[in-house]
Amino acid sequence: MLSKKTQYALKALGYLAGKFGEGPVLISEISKKKKIPIKFLETILLELKQGGILESKKGKGGGYYLLQSPKKITLAKAIRLVGGPIALIPCVSLNFYEKCKDCDEATCGLNKAMVQTRDATLKILEKKTLEELIDR
Amino acid sequence: MLSKKTQYALKALGYLAGKFGEGPVLISEISKKKKIPIKFLETILLELKQGGILESKKGKGGGYYLLQSPKKITLAKAIRLVGGPIALIPCVSLNFYEKCKDCDEATCGLNKAMVQTRDATLKILEKKTLEELIDR
DNA sequence: CAATAGTCTATAAAATAAGTAGACTTTTAT
DNA sequence: ATAAAAGTCTACTTATTTTATAGACTATTG
Numbered sequence: 001m002l003s004k005k006t007q008y009a010l011k012a013l014g015y016l017a018g019k020f021g022e023g024p025v026l027i028s029e030i031s032k033k034k035k036i037p038i039k040f041l042e043t044i045l046l047e048l049k050q051g052g053i054l055e056s057k058k059g060k061g062g063g064y065y066l067l068q069s070p071k072k073i074t075l076a077k078a079i080r081l082v083g084g085p086i087a088l089i090p091c092v093s094l095n096f097y098e099k100c101k102d103c104d105e106a107t108c109g110l111n112k113a114m115v116q117t118r119d120a121t122l123k124i125l126e127k128k129t130l131e132e133l134i135d136r
Numbered sequence: 137m138l139s140k141k142t143q144y145a146l147k148a149l150g151y152l153a154g155k156f157g158e159g160p161v162l163i164s165e166i167s168k169k170k171k172i173p174i175k176f177l178e179t180i181l182l183e184l185k186q187g188g189i190l191e192s193k194k195g196k197g198g199g200y201y202l203l204q205s206p207k208k209i210t211l212a213k214a215i216r217l218v219g220g221p222i223a224l225i226p227c228v229s230l231n232f233y234e235k236c237k238d239c240d241e242a243t244c245g246l247n248k249a250m251v252q253t254r255d256a257t258l259k260i261l262e263k264k265t266l267e268e269l270i271d272r
Numbered sequence: 273c274a275a276t277a278g279t280c281t282a283t284a285a286a287a288t289a290a291g292t293a294g295a296c297t298t299t300t301a302t
Numbered sequence: 303a304t305a306a307a308a309g310t311c312t313a314c315t316t317a318t319t320t321t322a323t324a325g326a327c328t329a330t331t332g
Contacts, residue, residue, distance in 0.1 A: 002224045003320065010246055011239075027278075035238045039323055046279070059330025060276045075249060088138045102171045109268040110146055113211060113260070120256040124249070132245040139289065163309075176291055182310070195299025196307045279328070287320070297310070302303100 006083030008036045009044050013078055014133030016054070017070035024056070024063030044082060051081035070130035076122060078130065086125060087118040094118075142219030144172045145180050149214055150269030152190070153206035160192070160199030180218060187217035206266035212258060214266065222261060223254040230254075 002010075011034045019025050027045060031038040045064050048054045053073055056064045066073070079086060080095055090098035091105060092114040105111050138146075147170045155161050163181060167174040181200050184190045189209055192200045202209070215222060216231055226234035227241060228250040241247045 001221055001226070005320075007225060007246075014245065024277095037322060040321065042278075043322095056278060057330080058276085058278045058328075061331070062277050062329090064278085085137055089143060090137070107272050109150065109270060109272075110143075113264045113268055116264075117257055117260050120260055121253055124253050124256055128249045128252075132249055134245060136243050136245075141289070160308095162307095173291060175293080178309075179291095192309060193299080194297075194307085194309045196301070198299070198308045200309085274332095276331080277329090280326085282325095283323085285320100285322075287318105289318075290316080292315075293313090295311085295313105298308085300305105300307080302305090 002079065002083055005040070005044060006079055008034070008041060009048060009082040010075070010078060010133060012036060012041060012045065013048070013053075013066075013073070013130050014135070016064060016066050017130040018134040020066050020070055022065075024061065024065050026063045030064070047082055048078075053078070053081065066130070070134065073130045074126050075128045075130070075132075076125035079125065086121055087114065089114050092118050094122075138215065138219055141176070141180060142215055144170070144177060145184060145218040146211070146214060146269060148172065148177060148181065149184070149189075149202075149209070149266050150271070152200060152202050153266040154270040156202050156206055160197065160201050162199045166200070183218055184214075189214070189217065202266070206270065209266045210262050211264045211266070211268075212261035215261065222257055223250065225250050228254050230258075 012030050015030050015034055016025060027042055028038060030036065030045075031041050045054060045056070049056055049064070053067055054064050055067050056062065076086060085093040085096040087093035087096075089110070090096065091100040091111060100108070100111070103111070148166050151166050151170055152161060163178055164174060166172065166181075167177050181190060181192070185192055185200070189203055190200050191203050192198065212222060221229040221232040223229035223232075225246070226232065227236040227239075227247060236244070236247070239247070
């Protein structure tokens, strides 16, 4: 399951995607519209900024905005930035790999099954973009 | 990510799958071979028994064993018994569904993307069985 | 220079996961 | 019968992660 934090991040990004090209959006506006606790949202947006997909502006007229077109940012990328692994077990994660202590990956049946699961998931999450998250 | 508990469960089930038809297997044996803390393993096996895929026998010569052929038990079933949802968000889970507070599922883009992800994952996890987890 | 709005540091509360201890029950073999 | 084996049950404890909050600080604008 995705953490609440990751879900908040995706909702916030969806909102920003809908406002792409319209200048900075207030944290407080996103918080209200998407019902995300504002302080928690602050840290999430900051993380996304440090991850390179958002930019911000301080002072009056400031806020957050997407750095690239929503079409250019995949869900896989967004999830990894705040939520970590997409794979179901560490020994099968591309971006957060950790070796299994007690099993040989070459012969481990669980490993094989999880690789396939990961690939199937990624095939979708790397095709879907933030554009798909815009409210209609 | 699957919890450690779920991973332990799958490893234990893989071990039992390899011994299918050979009578009860000691908890302590599984614990040693699969390096799973024995007390934790006890609770996991009990849960799997209550879930209907394992049976146990007490007393000398006792232990745990699979109730059906390893081929008959899918990974999806095993994961759900101990680990809960396979879907990435609750509003898209078949077995652990929870309604979203603030979004309409019919129009929510995230919902759509997650339904597809879930289906892709399930397609694999419902095909793979415990047989695949047997050490070679 | 005052108001606005994001940033940083620090912490706290809540939930979940992981693991342990020990008494209890059932079964088997002697 | 009875002792040993082996799973069961109840009740904790500890650790980790998640979620959330407070408040001071910094940058920008008019």
